[in-house]
Structures are given as structure tokens and as C-alpha cells.
Amino acid sequence: MAESGAPTQRESMADRIYQALKEDIFEFRLIPGDKFSESDIAQRLSASRTPVREALYRLEREGYVDVLFRSGWQIRQLDFKQIEELYDLRITLERAAMHKICRLDKPPPALRLLNDIWNPDAPSERAFGSTVRALDESFHCELVAAADNDEMTQVHQRITDRLRIVRRLDFTRPDRIDATYREHAEILQALIANNPGEAAEKMTAHIRTSQEAVKGISLERIREVSQQHRRREPGRP
Amino acid sequence: MAESGAPTQRESMADRIYQALKEDIFEFRLIPGDKFSESDIAQRLSASRTPVREALYRLEREGYVDVLFRSGWQIRQLDFKQIEELYDLRITLERAAMHKICRLDKPPPALRLLNDIWNPDAPSERAFGSTVRALDESFHCELVAAADNDEMTQVHQRITDRLRIVRRLDFTRPDRIDATYREHAEILQALIANNPGEAAEKMTAHIRTSQEAVKGISLERIREVSQQHRRREPGRP
DNA sequence: GGTTGCAATCTTGTATACAAGAAGTCTTTA
DNA sequence: TAAAGACTTCTTGTATACAAGATTGCAACC
Incomplete structure (x- = not known):
């Protein structure tokens, strides 16, 4: 931003x-x-x-x-229980956002904009690596923002910040990136079709798989990644 | 606490x-x-x-x-839009809590404890005035806490604090108090019967009516109440 | 070796000093 | 009277000083 x-x-x-x-x-x-x-x-x-x-x-x-x-x-x-709870809360908020978006008077412009990015028909435009990570984050944030409740958006943003560290450790395998594109597109389809129930279910599944991928993250893994970073750009700790 | x-x-x-x-x-x-x-x-x-x-x-x-x-x-x-949003968010969280409670392995003890307080069969025990206000607040907070997600409980607590000022201005009319007892009892019944959908719907309706009662609150009304308080206990502003 | 006592050092929590700028007041002028 | 301008006062943002206690390192002793 x-x-x-x-x-x-x-x-x-x-x-x-x-x-x-x-x-x-x-x-x-x-x-x-x-x-x-x-x-x-x-x-x-x-x-x-x-x-x-x-x-x-x-x-x-x-x-x-x-x-x-x-x-x-x-x-x-990093407390595993807390991460689980943050994911749960995130799902609660994003599910609610799905329903709120479908109850809006007119569909928010954000839907079209996001659909341009995650459209499965334009595979050449695909991003990868750290870019897709940032795009994924903004996909979820912008959907919540589209639900037009600033308080909810702020709470969701804080959760997003808090989970960023563990989500960083996802998005390495290409198959996960493929799945992300497919799932985002499906969620947008359901929203455009004004089907909040399906959008919410697909969103839940989408977040849960990402949560599963992150579940194995241990403190050792973080320390490992930290060492890599430190070697790449040496600086004071 | x-x-x-x-x-x-x-x-x-x-x-x-x-x-x-x-x-x-x-x-x-x-x-x-x-x-x-x-x-x-x-x-x-x-x-x-x-x-x-x-x-x-x-x-x-x-x-x-x-x-x-x-x-x-x-x-x-006090921003009306913000209050609406906080109420919306509160409903989202409490609805989620209803579903989470019903998905727990065993029903939380809080259900029984709350049922003792809000049992409609013991009208003699009824509280009134500022007491029922505090009881209502803890009813909602403890239900969310019973869903066993600390992050959600904390966010909900912050919302509760933020809405306390306007909720204070409710709970004056006896019919509202009657309705509160009846509605709380119904919500607990639905939870004990493990019917999350009904509990969520009744909770939503319950919060919405309280929100409606508070809708007319103007800054003037708050200033008025403030004056009454100041007259009763004169102190530095 | 293991432990205890002590002192030097480090840490946060609080109070105060200073700097840059906003706001209000009072005087002066037409 | 109205307006303009300078000046005093007040406000926050930042830096520093001080106090109480936690930690640590070391030496002395069993």
C-alpha cells in the first residue's frame, strides 16, 4: 500500500x-x-x-x-495455538466478507479488477515467487475491504500482518501457485454469480489448504530462513 | 473482571x-x-x-x-457509520462463536452457568438497571470466550468496550429487559440443543434489536446524560 | 567443585528539559 | 470599528536525567 x-x-x-x-x-x-x-x-x-x-x-x-x-x-x-486461532479468525472474517459483498446494492469494482489479475484465461500474465505472495495477500485484503466495513478491514489487516511471517514460508512449490490461481478464480466466479455460500466454502477450503501447508513450520525452519537472509544481506541483527 | x-x-x-x-x-x-x-x-x-x-x-x-x-x-x-460497523462486526463474531461452540467436543461449562442466570423459570432472581446491563455484556463476552479462540475473544472484547457507551443508553425500558431475558434464554436453549444455525439467527436478531434501540442516540443525548452524571457526582471534568 | 554473597552494570519506568510550531491575545493602524 | 501583525503562551515531539530493581560476573568460602 x-x-x-x-x-x-x-x-x-x-x-x-x-x-x-x-x-x-x-x-x-x-x-x-x-x-x-x-x-x-x-x-x-x-x-x-x-x-x-x-x-x-x-x-x-x-x-x-x-x-x-x-x-x-x-x-x-511463535505460538502454534495462536496461529491456529488467527487462521480461524481470518476465515470467519473472510467468510463474512463473502456474504456482505453479495448483499451490496451493486457489485464492487474490486471484483472486476481482481478478476483481471486472477483470470485463468491469461496464464502468460502469471506472477511467481514473492510477487504471487504479495498478490495473494492483497487479494484477500481487497476482498474484505470490498465488503465495506472499515472496522472489519482493520482487524483483518492486523491479522494479515501477524500471519505474514508464516505465510512467507508458503508459496514455494509451483503446484501451490497453480492451485492459488485456480482457487482465487473460482472464488471470484462465485462472487460474480452472487453465490455467497459457494464463495464462502471455497474461501474456507482455500485458506485451510494454505494453513495446512504452513502447519509444519517450526521455529528451526524460521531460524534457517533467517540465516539464509542474513548471509545474503549481512547487517546488524 | x-x-x-x-x-x-x-x-x-x-x-x-x-x-x-x-x-x-x-x-x-x-x-x-x-x-x-x-x-x-x-x-x-x-x-x-x-x-x-x-x-x-x-x-x-x-x-x-x-x-x-x-x-x-x-x-x-461518535461516528454513526463506525458504530454500525462495530455492530456488524460484533454480529459476525458472535455468530461464528455459536457455530464454534456447537463444534466443540463437549459443551462448555459456561453454557450451564449462563443458563442458571438467564433461566426464564426463575423470574424472582431477575436483575435490573445497571446490573442487567453488566450481565448482558458478560453474557455475550462469555459466550464468545466459550468458543475457545483467544484472538477472537480479545477482538470481541475491544469491540464490546468500544460499544459500551452507546449500549449504556439502552436498558432503561422494562420491556427491553424482559425481551433480553427471553432472547438470552432462547439462544442458550438452541446452543444446548446443539442447533448452531438457530442460535446464530436468534443472536443476530437479538443484537439487531438492541442496535435499533441505540440508533436514535445523538450526541445531544450523551451530553444530556453526562450533565445528569456531573450533577450527581460533581468532580473535575 | 559447588555455592553463596556482593558489587558493578544494565534495564525499564518515570520525571524533567528543550525545541519547533500552533493558537490565541493584545496592540497598533487605517 | 475592523483588520493586520507581532508577541506571548501553550502544545506536542524528542532528548536526557534519575531511580528502583533485575542480572551478571567474580571472588571468597565450604
């Missing part, structure tokens, strides 16, 4: 730090279990502790880090 | 301030549109600006206040 055009004045230092840390987590530069202090971050990002604390507390409330009383901060461990 | 027994050390000043401000909002001591500065709050609560800022930023992210760049803070206006 591009920078929102809001006239909210310049981006604050705290926002910058928040974004930087979140990206550090998504890019495996900070991995579950890593410990650090506010001063570490402040020094690394050339700021004082105040905006760093603001960013960290925000990340804490969103579930990315833990604060240990007078003993530093830690990237929160 | 009583203080959680977590060994999380003492409650921080920032937490205290957060709670105090939230209560000020719920109790109409701070009403939409009110402006104030960090120093105001700090002085009133005998603290420095640092923990006040922490509390305020948390409230901002939860949607209760706005920060005006270098121009103070403001209690966020």
Missing part, C-alpha cells in the same frame, strides 16, 4: 521506528526469542529512547514483542 | 492512567469533543507526561481519542 495521502503532517520518528522494527521482524532480521534493549534500538536507529518506547509498546499490543520488567525486550515466540 | 493473578509485577502508572481515562470516558466525565492537554491529565492524576502519553497513545490506537499535532488531544466524536 502506498503512503496514505492524509494531511497528518510529517511522519513522526516513532512511526518510522515502528515501521523499521516491524520490517526487521518480517524480514527475519529479528526472530522469535531475540532479546534487545531500548537503548540498542535507539542507538541503531539514531534516536532517543522515547520514540523507541512508543514504537515498542505499540508492537507489544499488536503481539510482536514482550517487555520483560527491567530486563529488556524480546521478540515473541 | 478481577485483577488477573499474573506475576506481572505491580501495575504501572501508565496502566493506571489508561484505566482512569477509559473510565472517565465510559462514565461521561469526558465526552466526545472535549479537548485537553497531556499536562492537564498529568496534573490531575499526579503523574508526569510520560506515562500519560503512553496511556493516551494506547487510547488513540483503540479509537477513543485523537491527537491534534501540537494542539492537544480530543475525545473522538
Whole structure:
């Protein structure tokens, strides 16, 4: 998503730090279990502790880090139960979005736009690798957004962020990419045909298979990927 | 809810301030549109600006206040569209909870406990006024919690907090209280009979009627109630 | 070796100082 | 009277100072 055009004045230092840390987590530069202090971050990002604390507390409330009383901060461990619950919640929201979209007065333009991307008749246009990962994410987010409930969209966005790390580890096998294209197209077909029940069922199945693919992800696998990343672009942890 | 027994050390000043401000909002001591500065709050609560800022930023992210760049803070206006959306989201989550409860291996104990409270056969035990309001809130929260998805429970709790102000203005007419008892009992019956579809439909209808009752709430009405409260317990705004 | 006590260091939580800018006020001028 | 402009005051955003306690490393002792 591009920078929102809001006239909210310049981006604050705290926002910058928040974004930087979140990206550090998504890019495996900070991995579950890593410990650090506010001063570490402040020094690394050339700021004082105040905006760093603001960013960290925000990340804490969103579930990315833990604060240990007078003993530093830690990237929160990936909890399998929590991931399951987030997937369940995601399914609940996206199913509801399917029904809401079909109850709208007129079909949202997003349907046509998405159909252009995921149309199975234009296989030459297919993306791959990290691109299809980003496209998949925006497919789901834009469908929820099309349901026209900002609160739901925000909650869903937060879940999407939270699950991004594990979803990264999917989308490697070509057959999964093929399936993604096929399933997305089918979901859009059902929506365009104004068949919310079928869209919801297909969406559920689609998310569940992705969830299954991700189920085997262990902390070791993440650490492994993290090492690969670190070797490719050496930088401070 | 009583203080959680977590060994999380003492409650921080920032937490205290957060709670105090939230209560000020719920109790109409701070009403939409009110402006104030960090120093105001700090002085009133005998603290420095640092923990006040922490509390305020948390409230901002939860949607209760706005920060005006270098121009103070403001209690966020009640947005009708947002309230509608929150109600919609609430219905989505509680419907999902109905289905999840019926898919559990064994019915959760909460069902029996709630049935003791809302049993229509014991009309003598009925609560009224602010008590029934609190009971209604915990009825819905505990049902969602019984679905055994912590992430969903947390999101639902945040929505419940956010809607508390408008729900306060319901539960005045005795017929609404009667209906609440009847509808809650019916929902529990459907759940105990393992009929998720019926439970979901009855829940939807139940929430919708409460939403309708609240629909006419205007800012003026809130200001009015706020004045009554202020007259009853005079204190600093 | 294993353990205990102590002290130096590090950490967060809170308070305060400073900077850049917004807002309101008061004076001055036509 | 109305408007304009300078100035004072106030506000948040950031940096720094201080306090209480957690952690750790080391030395002394059994």
C-alpha cells in the first residue's frame, strides 16, 4: 500500500521506528526469542529512547514483542495455538466478507479488477515467487475491504500482518501457485454469480489448504530462513 | 473482571492512567469533543507526561481519542457509520462463536452457568438497571470466550468496550429487559440443543434489536446524560 | 567443585528539559 | 470599528536525567 495521502503532517520518528522494527521482524532480521534493549534500538536507529518506547509498546499490543520488567525486550515466540486461532479468525472474517459483498446494492469494482489479475484465461500474465505472495495477500485484503466495513478491514489487516511471517514460508512449490490461481478464480466466479455460500466454502477450503501447508513450520525452519537472509544481506541483527 | 493473578509485577502508572481515562470516558466525565492537554491529565492524576502519553497513545490506537499535532488531544466524536460497523462486526463474531461452540467436543461449562442466570423459570432472581446491563455484556463476552479462540475473544472484547457507551443508553425500558431475558434464554436453549444455525439467527436478531434501540442516540443525548452524571457526582471534568 | 554473597552494570519506568510550531491575545493602524 | 501583525503562551515531539530493581560476573568460602 502506498503512503496514505492524509494531511497528518510529517511522519513522526516513532512511526518510522515502528515501521523499521516491524520490517526487521518480517524480514527475519529479528526472530522469535531475540532479546534487545531500548537503548540498542535507539542507538541503531539514531534516536532517543522515547520514540523507541512508543514504537515498542505499540508492537507489544499488536503481539510482536514482550517487555520483560527491567530486563529488556524480546521478540515473541511463535505460538502454534495462536496461529491456529488467527487462521480461524481470518476465515470467519473472510467468510463474512463473502456474504456482505453479495448483499451490496451493486457489485464492487474490486471484483472486476481482481478478476483481471486472477483470470485463468491469461496464464502468460502469471506472477511467481514473492510477487504471487504479495498478490495473494492483497487479494484477500481487497476482498474484505470490498465488503465495506472499515472496522472489519482493520482487524483483518492486523491479522494479515501477524500471519505474514508464516505465510512467507508458503508459496514455494509451483503446484501451490497453480492451485492459488485456480482457487482465487473460482472464488471470484462465485462472487460474480452472487453465490455467497459457494464463495464462502471455497474461501474456507482455500485458506485451510494454505494453513495446512504452513502447519509444519517450526521455529528451526524460521531460524534457517533467517540465516539464509542474513548471509545474503549481512547487517546488524 | 478481577485483577488477573499474573506475576506481572505491580501495575504501572501508565496502566493506571489508561484505566482512569477509559473510565472517565465510559462514565461521561469526558465526552466526545472535549479537548485537553497531556499536562492537564498529568496534573490531575499526579503523574508526569510520560506515562500519560503512553496511556493516551494506547487510547488513540483503540479509537477513543485523537491527537491534534501540537494542539492537544480530543475525545473522538461518535461516528454513526463506525458504530454500525462495530455492530456488524460484533454480529459476525458472535455468530461464528455459536457455530464454534456447537463444534466443540463437549459443551462448555459456561453454557450451564449462563443458563442458571438467564433461566426464564426463575423470574424472582431477575436483575435490573445497571446490573442487567453488566450481565448482558458478560453474557455475550462469555459466550464468545466459550468458543475457545483467544484472538477472537480479545477482538470481541475491544469491540464490546468500544460499544459500551452507546449500549449504556439502552436498558432503561422494562420491556427491553424482559425481551433480553427471553432472547438470552432462547439462544442458550438452541446452543444446548446443539442447533448452531438457530442460535446464530436468534443472536443476530437479538443484537439487531438492541442496535435499533441505540440508533436514535445523538450526541445531544450523551451530553444530556453526562450533565445528569456531573450533577450527581460533581468532580473535575 | 559447588555455592553463596556482593558489587558493578544494565534495564525499564518515570520525571524533567528543550525545541519547533500552533493558537490565541493584545496592540497598533487605517 | 475592523483588520493586520507581532508577541506571548501553550502544545506536542524528542532528548536526557534519575531511580528502583533485575542480572551478571567474580571472588571468597565450604
